[in-house]
Amino acid sequence: MTATLLDLARIFATLSLLAVGGGNTILPEMQRQVVVVHAYMSADQFAALYALAQAAPGPNMLVATLIGWRVAGLAGALVATLALCLPSSLLTLAVGGLWWRFREAAWRRRVQVGLVPATSGLILGGALVLCLSTSRDWRLAAITALAAGGALVTRVNPLWFLAAAAGIGIVLG
Numbered sequence: 001m002t003a004t005l006l007d008l009a010r011i012f013a014t015l016s017l018l019a020v021g022g023g024n025t026i027l028p029e030m031q032r033q034v035v036v037v038h039a040y041m042s043a044d045q046f047a048a049l050y051a052l053a054q055a056a057p058g059p060n061m062l063v064a065t066l067i068g069w070r071v072a073g074l075a076g077a078l079v080a081t082l083a084l085c086l087p088s089s090l091l092t093l094a095v096g097g098l099w100w101r102f103r104e105a106a107w108r109r110r111v112q113v114g115l116v117p118a119t120s121g122l123i124l125g126g127a128l129v130l131c132l133s134t135s136r137d138w139r140l141a142a143i144t145a146l147a148a149g150g151a152l153v154t155r156v157n158p159l160w161f162l163a164a165a166a167g168i169g170i171v172l173g
Contacts, residue, residue: 001072001075004071004072004076005072005075005076005079007038008067008068008071008072008076008079008080008083009079009080009082009083010083011030011033011034011038011080011083012064012068012079012080012081012083012084013083013084013086013087015029015030015033015064015084016083016084016085016086016087016088017087017088017091019084019088020115020118020119020122021115021118021119021120021122021123022060022119022123023059023060023061023084024060024122024123024126024127025119025122025123025125025126026122026126027050027125027126027127027129027130028122028125028126028128028129030063030064030067031043031046031129031130031133034046034067034071040067040070040071041067041070041071043133043134044133044134045070046067046133047130047133047134049063049066049067049070050063050130051162052066053065053066054162055159055162061084064080064081064083064084065077065080065081067080068080068081131144139172143165143168146161147161147165
């Protein structure tokens, strides 16, 4: 159990420092670590935990807590959550003052310009990993496409897409 907790701490602490642009940027690597590298769960189980975390109120990275819970119970949930939140928070505190102090520096603006497309690409990569692992047949792929299309072209609250998809899942059984 201790080895598993240490693995969870290492995985999520590393991911914490890679989460430039937010938690969704690390989804592909998170999925690779817990599904492929450590085989803690299947891709379907990962996607289900991610969906549950997104449907629940609170931060979008509750998936780390759910993964920790699934792998090692309450201790795993606490370790995964702290390991994901603490390193990046400490780094932000350490660098935040300098970042503010150099807010007008040309190099800082160039860094920000470069980070925006990279972050967008990482978020898209995370979405693609989830799409590929959950769209196992044409019906599930259609749900994915309809939800994505609806979110892009309407102003409908995303919870309605989640509710509709849950209802379709019940009907498809």
